[in-house]
Amino acid sequence: xxxxxxxxxxxxxxxxxxxxxxxxxxxxxxxxxxxxxxxxxxxxxxxxxxxxxxxxxxxxxxxxxxxxxxxxxxxxxxxxxxxxxxxxxxxxxxxxxxxxxxxxxxxxxxxxxxxxxxxxxxxxxxxxxxxxxxxxxxxxxxxxxxxxxxxxxxxxxxxxxxxxxxxxxxxxxxxxxxxxxxxxxxxxxxxxxxxxxxxxxxxxxxxxxxxxxxxxxxxxxxxxxxxxxxxxxxxxxxxxxxxxxxxxxxxxxxxxxxxxxxxxxxxxxxxxxxxxxxxxxxxxxxxxxxxxxxxxxxxxxxxxxxxxxxxxxxxxxxxxxxxxxxxxxxxxxxxxxxxxxxxxxxxxxxxxxxxxxxxxxxxxxxxxxxxxxxxxxxxxxxxxxxxxx
Amino acid sequence: xxxxxxxxxxxxxxxxxxxxxxxxxxxxxxxxxxxxxxxxxxxxxxxxxxxxxxxxxxxxxxxxxxxxxxxxxxxxxxxxxxxxxxxxxxxxxxxxxxxxxxxxxxxxxxxxxxxxxxxxxxxxxxxxxxxxxxxxxxxxxxxxxxxxxxxxxxxxxxxxxxxxxxxxxxxxxxxxxxxxxxxxxxxxxxxxxxxxxxxxxxxxxxxxxxxxxxxxxxxxxxxxxxxxxxxxxxxxxxxxxxxxxxxxxxxxxxx
Numbered sequence: 001x002x003x004x005x006x007x008x009x010x011x012x013x014x015x016x017x018x019x020x021x022x023x024x025x026x027x028x029x030x031x032x033x034x035x036x037x038x039x040x041x042x043x044x045x046x047x048x049x050x051x052x053x054x055x056x057x058x059x060x061x062x063x064x065x066x067x068x069x070x071x072x073x074x075x076x077x078x079x080x081x082x083x084x085x086x087x088x089x090x091x092x093x094x095x096x097x098x099x100x101x102x103x104x105x106x107x108x109x110x111x112x113x114x115x116x117x118x119x120x121x122x123x124x125x126x127x128x129x130x131x132x133x134x135x136x137x138x139x140x141x142x143x144x145x146x147x148x149x150x151x152x153x154x155x156x157x158x159x160x161x162x163x164x165x166x167x168x169x170x171x172x173x174x175x176x177x178x179x180x181x182x183x184x185x186x187x188x189x190x191x192x193x194x195x196x197x198x199x200x201x202x203x204x205x206x207x208x209x210x211x212x213x214x215x216x217x218x219x220x221x222x223x224x225x226x227x228x229x230x231x232x233x234x235x236x237x238x239x240x241x242x243x244x245x246x247x248x249x250x251x252x253x254x255x256x257x258x259x260x261x262x263x264x265x266x267x268x269x270x271x272x273x274x275x276x277x278x279x280x281x282x283x284x285x286x287x288x289x290x291x292x293x294x295x296x297x298x299x300x301x302x303x304x305x306x307x308x309x310x311x312x313x314x315x316x317x318x319x320x321x322x323x324x325x326x327x328x329x330x331x332x333x334x335x336x337x338x339x340x341x342x343x344x345x346x347x348x349x350x351x352x353x354x355x356x357x358x359x360x361x362x363x364x365x366x367x368x369x370x371x372x373x374x375x376x377x378x379x380x381x382x383x384x385x386x387x388x389x
Numbered sequence: 390x391x392x393x394x395x396x397x398x399x400x401x402x403x404x405x406x407x408x409x410x411x412x413x414x415x416x417x418x419x420x421x422x423x424x425x426x427x428x429x430x431x432x433x434x435x436x437x438x439x440x441x442x443x444x445x446x447x448x449x450x451x452x453x454x455x456x457x458x459x460x461x462x463x464x465x466x467x468x469x470x471x472x473x474x475x476x477x478x479x480x481x482x483x484x485x486x487x488x489x490x491x492x493x494x495x496x497x498x499x500x501x502x503x504x505x506x507x508x509x510x511x512x513x514x515x516x517x518x519x520x521x522x523x524x525x526x527x528x529x530x531x532x533x534x535x536x537x538x539x540x541x542x543x544x545x546x547x548x549x550x551x552x553x554x555x556x557x558x559x560x561x562x563x564x565x566x567x568x569x570x571x572x573x574x575x576x577x578x579x580x581x582x583x584x585x586x587x588x589x590x591x592x593x594x595x596x597x598x599x600x601x602x603x604x605x606x607x608x609x610x611x612x613x614x615x616x617x618x619x620x621x622x623x624x625x626x627x628x629x630x631x632x633x634x635x636x637x638x639x640x641x642x643x644x
Contacts, residue, residue, distance in 0.1 A: 071503055107615030109510070159613050164582065166556040171581040171613065204556075 003292065007299040011307075018304065021264050025308035028261040029360050030316040032254045033353060037320065037346035039250065043243045044347050045183075047236055051216060052125040053184040055235040056094070060084060060212040060227040065098075073100050073113075077165075077208045081224050084212045092218060094123035095209035097199050101162030103192060105150035112146075112192045114162055116199030123215045126187065130178035131195045138174035138198060143188025147179045154179055160192065165204040172202065183342075258360075262367045269301050269371040280375055281383025294372045301368020305361045320348050422533025422549050428572040429565075430526040432601055437462050440626040441472075446514045447617035455512055456624075464524040466637040477512065481642045484522050492642035499642050514619040515611040519559060520588070527551065530558045541566045541575040542592065560587065571595065571602040578612075586612045593620075599628045 011018045065076035080088070080095055087093035097116035102109055119132030131139050138160065142152060152158060154176055161171040174194070182188055200206050214221060221229050273280070283293050327343035438461040446453045456473035471480040479494035489502040502509075507518045527533075531551035539546050546566040553561050562584070566576035577590040593606040603626060610618030635641055 071506070104613040107613070109611070109614055111509070159585070161581070161587070161613065163559075164556075167559065168553070168556060168561050169559055169581045169587055170561075170583055171585040171587060172583055173585075 003296050003299060007296055007303055010296075010300050011303055017268065018307070021268055021304045022307035022311055024264050025261045025304055025360065025364065026312040026315075028254070028258045029305075029308050029356060030312045031257055032356050032359075033312075033320070033348060034316070034346070035250045035254060036247075036352055036356070037324075037348040038344065039243055039247050040349065040352065041324075041344060041346040042246075043240070045345060046239050046243070049183045050186075050236060050239060051232060053182050054124060054187050054213075055232055056123050056213040057216040057218040058214050058221060058232050059230045059235060060093075060214070060221075060224060061230055062210050063226050063228065065210055070100065073098060073210075076210050077205050078226055079207050080209045080212070081227065083222050083224055084209075084227070087214065088118070088121075088212070091122060091215075093212050093214045094118060094121035095196065096211040096213065097196060097203070097205060097208060098210040099162050099199060099203050099205075101160055101192075103150065104159040104161070105152050105156075108150075110150060110190075112160075112190050114160065114199060114203075115191055115193050116196040117193055118196045123213055126182075126193065127178055127180050128193065131193065134175075134177045136175045136177060138172045138194060138202075139177040140174040141178045141180060141193035142176060143185075143191065144179055144181045145185060145188045146191065147176070149189075152176050152179075162203060164202070170202060258363070262363060265301055265304055265364055266367050266371065268304075269297065269368050272297060272300070273371050273374055277378070277383045280378060281380045281385075284378075284380040285384060290376050290378070294369070294375050297372040297375065298365060298369040301372075302361065302365040304368075305364035308360065308364075309357050320346070324348055420535075420547075422535050422551075423528065425535070425547050425549060425567055425572070426528045426531070426533045426551070429567055429574060430528050432572045434464075434526060435601070435628040437629055437632050438626060439630055439632065441624040443622040443624060444512070444514055444516075445620040445622065446512065447619065448513060449616065453513065455514075460632050460636050461524070462632055462637065464526065467522075467524065468636050468641060469521075482521070483637065483639060483642055485637060487522075489518055489522060490639060490642060497643070499639060515588075515609050515614065515616070516619055520609075523559070530554060531563065536564070538569075539566055541568075542595075544571075544575060545569045546575055568595070568602070573602045573604055575604075588612060589618075596623075598626050601628065 062076050062078045064072050066072040077097060077099075084093060084095065088095050094117060099114045099116075101112055101114045103112045104110070117126065117128050117131075119128050119130075121128055126141070128141065131141055140158070140160070142150075147153065150158075156176045157173050158176065159171055160174050161169065164170055174192075180188070196209075200208060212227070223229070280293055283296075284290060288296075323346050327345040329343050439459070440461075441456070441458045444455045444457070446455065454473070455471060455477060457469050457471045459467060459469040461467040465484075465486050467482075467484045469482040471477045481492045483490045483492075489507065490499050491502055492499045502518050507522070509517060511518055511521055530553060532554055533549045533551050536548045536550045539548050545568075547569055549565050549567060551563040551565065560579040561582040562580045564578045564580070565574045567574050573592070573595050574590075575592045575595070577588075578586055579588040579590075581587050589610045589612055591608045591610075592604040593608060594604075595602050596605045597603070603623065605623035607621045608618050609621060610616075
């Protein structure tokens with residue numbers, strides 16, 4: 001306790017030097033929490049939106065289907081197995097038929113994926129009801145990004161072309177009955193949603209599907225021959241890897257920032273040990289063991305981190321709370337390719353804050369201890385005379 | 390037989406002969422769709438072809454000309470090398486049956502074009518890779534019916550309506566205007582299953598090569614797209630010349 005009191009008194013005595021170190025360290029502390037909070041928020045947002053709009057509780061893929069290989073699309077359709085059909089009838093699954101095609105907005109060719117989905121499905125959050133509430137022969141549901149890139153507006157007519165199951169060209173005029181706003185680009189960009197039964201009929205693929213998305217939270221998904229079940233974890237793994245890759249890049253940046261703050265602490269400690277040789281000699285002469293002197297100096301250094309955490313909490317705490325509640329817009333965020341939405345809401349978890357605090361304290365303590373090892377070799381007589389470092 | 394009966398008999402006989410004559414004349418003048426199509430294929434089809442041609446692509450803001458030399462054997466094998474512009478020179482395309490490969494010298498890579506990629510435009514033109522690959526005899530894929538006559542390029546034409554014999558033919562129906570003497574299609578419309586017009590072809594001039602009539606200036610247009618389409622101009626053509634087999638190999642793409 002005496003050592004703690006002594007350390008606090010010494011820190012106060014160091015005046016502006018203590019505060020400068022604490023401020024520098026607090027910047028690193030705040031930056032780490034801010035950055036990691038952004039990544040965690042981004043991750044959560046992307047996963048929530050992708051689950052709601054696309055993946056649900058997982059997807060059954062027809063054996064030939066590979067979303068990364070458009071060449072597989074031609075053969076990636078098969079009759080809906082009875083077990084999946086009954087899930088769809090019970091409202092626990094949404095079968096989707098995918099057919100490669102082209103759209104001709106204002107006479108310009110645009111390759112698209114035609115996706116047939118039941119207008120009454122509730123498994124994913126797409127506003128498919130609009131496809132059913134119409135008398136149009138070929139109603140089309142598109143996303144706002146596709147609408148912007150093609151210049152299509154609600155009620156516009158556009159020609160859509162595709163090849164049927166036999167390979168023959170077919171084309172019809174469709175009408176845009178709904179433009180949806182979703183942060184999930186993979187259900188928007190280059191995608192045209194049409195009624196499931198209509199696409200099956202037009203493409204000559206009656207009773208067939210490419211993907212079957214099951215409802216979120218569904219457990220005990222049956223094994224279906226000819227169809228591969230992809231879990232939400234599998235479907236989200238790419239997004240997680242992207243966030244992880246970003247996290248690595250960010251860690252490098254924070255390490256540099258942290259290193260600079262630690263350098264300041266290290267310098268202060270080296271200077272302290274050098275300038276306070278007489279004081280060290282006196283403490284040892286008065287009966288304090290070298291180990292206790294080392295603890296005193298290390299504690300002085302480590303207390304910088306406590307000050308930094310207090311300072312950081314003071315100026316960044318309200319900011320974090322505000323951002324967590326209101327989010328913020330990054331220009332061009334829509335073009336990132338992730339399901340981020342209009343705003344990014346950072347997520348500051350207790351684990352993140354506590355973990356960062358412990359990390360800052362441990363590293364600062366270690367860096368503070370390093371220069372104090374010299375004290376162990378110091379001769380008290382020389383120290384009292386201001387010699388021997 | 391009375392005199393009156395004899396006169397009536399002769400009158401009926403003359404009328405019958407006249408009607409039969411008319412009928413046989415009409416039959417000679419209006420051949421069946423299949424027979425016209427056979428003659429079109431006969432004129433169009435050669436065992437081998439070596440041609441140098443230009444593709445004039447009318448884009449939204451400018452016009453691009455691409456020159457190429459192609460070697461064709463039957464309906465299954467073809468090899469094309471682009472000669473101009475310098476940016477595309479050396480690009481090659483090989484078709485073997487239903488498969489197509491392209492080679493670009495800048496990347497030194499051979500890519501197989503298949504599936505939905507076949508629907509993509511060739512060098513920004515109105516022709517897709519699929520259109521370029523199409524070289525089957527019309528009679529093998531379509532049944533034909535004569536829909537009438539018309540005049541195109543100042544030439545008398547049969548108008549034929551073609552309907553696919555099997556469901557796996559790319560264009561479910563076509564309408565072609567065939568020169569009644571030369572059996573060269575001078576105009577063609579291709580339709581989707583729904584009956585929507587997809588592609589149009591308009592021949593602008595025809596010339597004779599080794600006894601066959603060949604369209605040497607053709608305008609292709611994707612009917613669903615705006616723009617002026619793509620023109621195909623034939624510089625030279627040699628028919629039924631020997632072509633070594635190595636030309637139609639993937640190894641030839643990198644040579």
